[in-house]
Amino acid sequence: MSITAPKGFRASGVAAGLKSTGAKDMALVVNDGPEHASATVFTANRCKANPILWSQEVVKDGIVRAVVLNSGGANCYTGAEGFQTTHAVAERTAAGLGIGAIDVVVCSTGLIGLKNDRDDLLAGVDGCAAALAEDGGQAAAEAIMTTDSVSKQVVVEGSGWSIGGMAKGAGMLAPQLATMLVVLTTDAKVTPAEADRALRAATRVSFDRLDSDGCMSTNDTVTLLASGASGITPSEADFTEALTRACTDLAMQLLADAEGADHEIAITVLNAASEDEAVEVGRSVARSNLFKAAVFGKDPNWGRVLASIGTTSAAFDPADLDVAMNGVWVCRASEPAESPELVDLSPREVSVTIDLKAGQERATVWTNDLTHAYVHENSAYSS
Amino acid sequence: MSITAPKGFRASGVAAGLKSTGAKDMALVVNDGPEHASATVFTANRCKANPILWSQEVVKDGIVRAVVLNSGGANCYTGAEGFQTTHAVAERTAAGLGIGAIDVVVCSTGLIGLKNDRDDLLAGVDGCAAALAEDGGQAAAEAIMTTDSVSKQVVVEGSGWSIGGMAKGAGMLAPQLATMLVVLTTDAKVTPAEADRALRAATRVSFDRLDSDGCMSTNDTVTLLASGASGITPSEADFTEALTRACTDLAMQLLADAEGADHEIAITVLNAASEDEAVEVGRSVARSNLFKAAVFGKDPNWGRVLASIGTTSAAFDPADLDVAMNGVWVCRASEPAESPELVDLSPREVSVTIDLKAGQERATVWTNDLTHAYVHENSAYSS
Known part of the structure; x- marks a missing residue:
């Protein structure tokens, strides 16, 4: 109805x-x-x-x-x-x-x-x-x-x-x-x-x-x-x-239902100085083709998350960032922490959590992975 | 040497x-x-x-x-x-x-x-x-x-x-x-x-x-x-x-030699109000996954070029943009012009020319297409 x-x-x-x-x-x-x-x-x-x-x-x-x-x-x-x-x-x-x-x-x-x-x-x-x-x-x-x-x-x-x-x-x-x-x-x-x-x-x-x-x-x-x-x-x-x-x-x-997607990815940014900065950081990760291709490959490549965060103007200390994937804190204080092997990226739903330690605001940005099917569908759309 | x-x-x-x-x-x-x-x-x-x-x-x-x-x-x-x-x-x-x-x-x-x-x-x-x-x-x-x-x-x-x-x-x-x-x-x-x-x-x-x-x-x-x-x-x-x-x-x-690329794409922006704005417009197109996938599919999809230009803060009249692909002006004054069928995207080298009609500055930004091979290589990099 x-x-x-x-x-x-x-x-x-x-x-x-x-x-x-x-x-x-x-x-x-x-x-x-x-x-x-x-x-x-x-x-x-x-x-x-x-x-x-x-x-x-x-x-x-x-x-x-x-x-x-x-x-x-x-x-x-x-x-x-x-x-x-x-x-x-x-x-x-x-x-x-x-x-x-x-x-x-x-x-x-x-x-x-x-x-x-x-x-x-x-x-x-x-x-x-x-x-x-x-x-x-x-x-x-x-x-x-x-x-x-x-x-x-x-x-x-x-x-x-x-x-x-x-x-x-x-x-x-x-x-x-x-x-x-x-x-x-x-x-x-x-x-x-x-x-x-x-x-x-x-x-x-x-x-x-x-x-x-x-x-x-x-x-x-x-x-x-x-x-x-x-x-x-x-x-x-x-x-x-x-x-x-x-x-x-x-x-x-x-x-x-996004074109060709295999995964739905929720990127949650915690402890940002402002809600806008939390969204900026989340969106930067959501737009990283390298990160999105890694999720397609079920590869918990947190280095690509940090590389994306570094392109933003948000407040944070580059030497003190925490990143979790599906609840596993693979990076603490900008160093390797729990083993990425503990992260199971088989399910469609993926969560990425980023702790900026710069304030008290938060936001979640949603994206999809970058897949062969996405490329296929969008290379043939109008022809 | x-x-x-x-x-x-x-x-x-x-x-x-x-x-x-x-x-x-x-x-x-x-x-x-x-x-x-x-x-x-x-x-x-x-x-x-x-x-x-x-x-x-x-x-x-x-x-x-x-x-x-x-x-x-x-x-x-x-x-x-x-x-x-x-x-x-x-x-x-x-x-x-x-x-x-x-x-x-x-x-x-x-x-x-x-x-x-x-x-x-x-x-x-x-x-x-x-x-x-x-x-x-x-x-x-x-x-x-x-x-x-x-x-x-x-x-x-x-x-x-x-x-x-x-x-x-x-x-x-x-x-x-x-x-x-x-x-x-x-x-x-x-x-x-x-x-x-x-x-x-x-x-x-x-x-x-x-x-x-x-x-x-x-x-x-x-x-x-x-x-x-x-x-x-x-x-x-x-x-x-x-x-x-x-x-x-x-x-x-x-x-x-970019990972998985099938095409080298030169995006030249003409008649911008400043060189910085020319680079901003070129880079916006260079970062459009939809445009890059279209080039992989040999599809001269100029609509995706215009949609990218529209996300910038550069000076231009949205109703008066010209776009050429490999020298064919597929869009004049923001309307369909020469037939996209005249554009041959088989060669590796592709040129996109955008006339902003807003000044006298210009710049070229280079990018690659978005291919199955790029997704493949970057979904398997660390694993």
Whole structure:
């Protein structure tokens, strides 16, 4: 059910012919109200796709009534014609729903630089509108998949209200990035300002700390729609906590389905001088191809962890770093400690713990290993 | 001949038992004068190996009389015992040559966190001292190889003087990084200050713009030794130009032998607001695993180039970027232009040209593709 679990939402997913496989490739999510509060965060990439350029304007007033999404083409770097295509999709969606185009967020994912056929997209919009259903969440979640092997969905229950979510993303997955799209729905009564604060708090510790391959997408969009249909106003703390759980659950689903990955790696940095520095150190390790290839080879190569830490500007003493892998402290005070042979890297889940001994803050960054399958999949993506 | 081509130098390379293969693993380069000017640049990694900690002190007075190098272990993160080992190697080298240990640079390369047997190293020093020869450059260049498949050497001739060089490095190759070691020799008469200016100018546009795998080593060292034995004092401009040619030649040899690489990729950024911004943009593309995997797959995926540019802080208009691959302008004004089908990525050498249209500065950054062989080699390095 996912995004259609909360009251006040309908959704659909159809095949519009964008994907050569004939699989579903367009989705529509509609907030039937009574309220239409929303919040959205976009990629930090300065090269933004046309749907982002459009949707940035749509979300400014905190009101979104519908999100229309397509896979099979990112509509990024397709020029003025591509922007007009996005606009036309929003207009067609609005016309079918009897609302204004300026309340329609558009999301696209797929190859950058590919111009989709506008007529295919518009026919897909019509198909989506006709297929809208109160149990359409599953179809919508399937329609936004690209290299994903499974659909990603979540439901978090509050007291009389709930949050639903769907996500896609398997590559170019270092959000702030081909393409992470997330739609979250709730029937809680929240204002646009509350929704914005809650969404930024939730994404900061979930999607923003996922760094599968270090590559930032041009199309990332996370949109929250609130219908108020439950009639219940949760405390902001309760709502933020539930939203954070939903985002973290979806982020872990993205991590587990990352292109070609054999391992999910959680890098936890302890005792940093600041949370930002903990994230900086975690991300530096998450972006080390040598470390990631070592994990693929089940090699607890902690030297590559230290070499990555050394490239950051975080506070620490290079002569006093501790590193554990799967709970084995292979390095203490920057010297070899417990035997790396005690580290079993067979399971998919790997933990790396780094003690900076520089403060009291901490953070976890998630990444994947670097595998033959990753190289294969990404050397053949567009050909 | 390489490092022993200039007058005033002897060198050697021997097998000291550090490598399990029995291959040569220790080298010694001696400047017999009459002068002993020198300049050295080290890795910018804050986690520095013991030989770096030692050699940073050695080079401060601009005088270096010998460089002793070992492969088969980086002596990094091996604690106080490791530092003492480096010191003992310098002392033994000095004793054998009748000089002071404080004039002996020590370089090590190999696995981080591995403690080499000190007796093996000291016996190797003795072996190197006994084997010193005026034609020992080849043996020395072979002894510093790790995953290198070939030795890297260069000779650049001046007017009555010359520059020789040797280098090793195939992985953790984003110098400022497991491990690039370079020794350069000259018989020109240059002061330590001139040598320092020339070396920094030369490395800035050569080794510093090589970014094979984005991973910065803990052991990188580039040392220049000047004997003055030619009796000739070249102009600083002439010497800097020749030294830059020597460094660029060695950098291209490193690039061509990078672990598992199928392609050498030159990313040239044109019309940047500053040279630093040109380097930042080039390096962002050089570090995109998605772009590098696409080149391996012979896929001219320019969208991945734009997505990388967008992660930088350089000045440019996201709607007005041009990108060429092997001379085919596949993207003009941030839109599809010439057909990617015209781009032939079969040859090893690939050029990417990016026009930022934001100024008049330019820079080239060199990298390699991301291949199955890279993943294979680096998933099995220490096991």
